[in-house]
Amino acid sequence: MQDLIGFSWTELQRQWRRVLPGVIGVAAGVAILLTVLAGSTWLGAVTGQGILSQRALSQMTVTPGSEPTFTNAQVQWMLSLPKVDGGYPIVMGAFPAAIGDDGSVFQMLNLPAAVDRPALAAGSWPGENQVVLPDSGLMSRKTGSTIDSRALVGTTVTLTIPIAQGIQGSKTHVVTVAGVYHVDASPDSFGMPAVYSTLSTLEGILIEQGVWAGTADPNGSAGFGQFVIDAAKPADVAGIAQQLEGKGLRPQFVEQSVHGLSSRIGQIQAAGGVLVVLIVLFASLSISNVLVQAVRQRRKEIAVLLAVGFTPRWIGASLMAEAALAWVASLVIGLLAAEAVAFAVFLLQPSVGLRIDTISVLLVGIGALVFCLGAAWIPSRHAMRVDPVEVLREA
Amino acid sequence: MAPGHPYVRIADLTVVYRSGAGHEVEAVQSVTMDLPRGRFVALAGPSGSGKSSMLYVLAGLLRPTRGTVSVDNNDLTSMSADQLARYRCANVGFIFQSFQLLPHLSAWENVALPMIPLGVTASQRRTRACKQLSSIGLGARITHKPGELSAGEQQRVAIARAVINSPTLVLADEPTGNLDAANAALVADEMERLVRDLGATVVCATHDERVASRAQVVARMDHGRLVEQS
Numbered sequence: 171m172q173d174l175i176g177f178s179w180t181e182l183q184r185q186w187r188r189v190l191p192g193v194i195g196v197a198a199g200v201a202i203l204l205t206v207l208a209g210s211t212w213l214g215a216v217t218g219q220g221i222l223s224q225r226a227l228s229q230m231t232v233t234p235g236s237e238p239t240f241t242n243a244q245v246q247w248m249l250s251l252p253k254v255d256g257g258y259p260i261v262m263g264a265f266p267a268a269i270g271d272d273g274s275v276f277q278m279l280n281l282p283a284a285v286d287r288p289a290l291a292a293g294s295w296p297g298e299n300q301v302v303l304p305d306s307g308l309m310s311r312k313t314g315s316t317i318d319s320r321a322l323v324g325t326t327v328t329l330t331i332p333i334a335q336g337i338q339g340s341k342t343h344v345v346t347v348a349g350v351y352h353v354d355a356s357p358d359s360f361g362m363p364a365v366y367s368t369l370s371t372l373e374g375i376l377i378e379q380g381v382w383a384g385t386a387d388p389n390g391s392a393g394f395g396q397f398v399i400d401a402a403k404p405a406d407v408a409g410i411a412q413q414l415e416g417k418g419l420r421p422q423f424v425e426q427s428v429h430g431l432s433s434r435i436g437q438i439q440a441a442g443g444v445l446v447v448l449i450v451l452f453a454s455l456s457i458s459n460v461l462v463q464a465v466r467q468r469r470k471e472i473a474v475l476l477a478v479g480f481t482p483r484w485i486g487a488s489l490m491a492e493a494a495l496a497w498v499a500s501l502v503i504g505l506l507a508a509e510a511v512a513f514a515v516f517l518l519q520p521s522v523g524l525r526i527d528t529i530s531v532l533l534v535g536i537g538a539l540v541f542c543l544g545a546a547w548i549p550s551r552h553a554m555r556v557d558p559v560e561v562l563r564e565a
Numbered sequence: 566m567a568p569g570h571p572y573v574r575i576a577d578l579t580v581v582y583r584s585g586a587g588h589e590v591e592a593v594q595s596v597t598m599d600l601p602r603g604r605f606v607a608l609a610g611p612s613g614s615g616k617s618s619m620l621y622v623l624a625g626l627l628r629p630t631r632g633t634v635s636v637d638n639n640d641l642t643s644m645s646a647d648q649l650a651r652y653r654c655a656n657v658g659f660i661f662q663s664f665q666l667l668p669h670l671s672a673w674e675n676v677a678l679p680m681i682p683l684g685v686t687a688s689q690r691r692t693r694a695c696k697q698l699s700s701i702g703l704g705a706r707i708t709h710k711p712g713e714l715s716a717g718e719q720q721r722v723a724i725a726r727a728v729i730n731s732p733t734l735v736l737a738d739e740p741t742g743n744l745d746a747a748n749a750a751l752v753a754d755e756m757e758r759l760v761r762d763l764g765a766t767v768v769c770a771t772h773d774e775r776v777a778s779r780a781q782v783v784a785r786m787d788h789g790r791l792v793e794q795s
Contacts, residue, residue, distance in 0.1 A: 176682065176687070182671055239682070400622065409569060429569070470665070471667055473665075474665045474678075475678070476626070476650065477624065477626060477653070477659050478649060478653070478654070478659065478678050478679040478682070479650055479651070479653040479654025479655070479657075479682045479683075480654075480682050480698050481650035481651070481682065482647070482649045482650070483644070483647060484650075484682065492785055548596075548657075558626050559621045559626050559627045562621075562626075562661065562665065
């Protein structure tokens, strides 16, 4: 084996000018493929850590079309659709909210203003369950008096929230109000430090409470104009969206951007794949052509080798070994080029971490080896079939 | 096997070449002869008489169309390509009229070539090749490429390559054809030495009567037939 490789290496050195284009071609293919794989891995990781990891692919945002808010019936219908796991409203805007000592946050603004409201029974408002919530506080619908929401702080209140009013009843919380949350307000807007929370916390509470189904009136406003639907699977999203559109609602896919990105990644991969195949094909043809020419030019040499006792198999193997050595050179050059590209990308855009991983190198390397050996196969068969007598008689 | 015992047995040997156009040329026609071991045998005859074809058959490079050939009781006609290659490597040395040295290899590398299939280590190959070249007066030429050697020196390198594995059968195809009289005499001397010192059987195809006259056995061929053996 050592002699075979040594012999082939000598021949390769002798033929290096002719072999060089093939080696460069395979190396280019290896480098491009490794870079594309590293880029895809990076993009996949980025999207996976971002939107994908939040189940965005199975979610969609729905708006009621021309209407400002959903009706209760629409919400109930959306939730009754097959393959819908659940949903929650997106509540935005400036509003005060009571924060319980258990960490709960209770929204007090974005509730239906005209009809049924969440029952709010507070110690300071016995029997009060009809309140409207202007920006500055709570207002009794019975008396019309405005109550500063700060009055709730430190008191024990019972908050009854209709999680699915008229459908599943309500949920009652007895908490001591620890603070008042007021979005978009300065810390001292109520003369006391505000307790800040995030919208997602509020949404989380609503999700925890279950389905927000609005009020008992099917045609009454559910109180929100955006709703997020969780599909059971990403594959179900399109079908659900079609049904929503059939009802005049407007679904928006959170996944649309992801899907677009995925498509672009796919297009990049496909283009890269085609490019690589073309380059490696050209390179393998080049190697094959070089070896075929080499066999033609080396017929006399092969005949002499056969005459002095080399077996045809050895001759064929030496050509395959030459291709294998060309592959090693191509792989090393391609790997270095890919690493150089990754480093250049890092210098230009430090946040983009392209990493040439071992598995990619193994896969691409094996693929390139198959190409190189495949390219050498026919020439090696030709070499094995050289008739030494015919060649030596010509000489 | 004692000297004089048939070492090479050729029976009813016929070689037919087929051209691409479908023409057939009968290069060797029903030749039967025995060659003793350890002798200098000259295959004499004009060009096209079938001498080279006989050598190629004896080397296992050419399969006869008909007949059998055995060397040292090994039937060449029944051997596979790989077996024939091993037979050549271990038993046969071939000397060509046009030397057939590989131009990109040095003298010692050319001489060392037949040792590669035998698995001789690189260092041993170099040592033995250099020793062989020194023994024929080419010690100062071991690193020279064939293009840097005279015709006589090239042929001596080719002879060194042919005998490096101590073959029992040395086949020479017009070895003096490209040489002047002085170098031809040196080559003939060398072939005699191979018989004398190595006990090899040397079969030399030649139309040079000066070489043929130095052979112990002369087989004359004409138009593919053996016409005389003495």
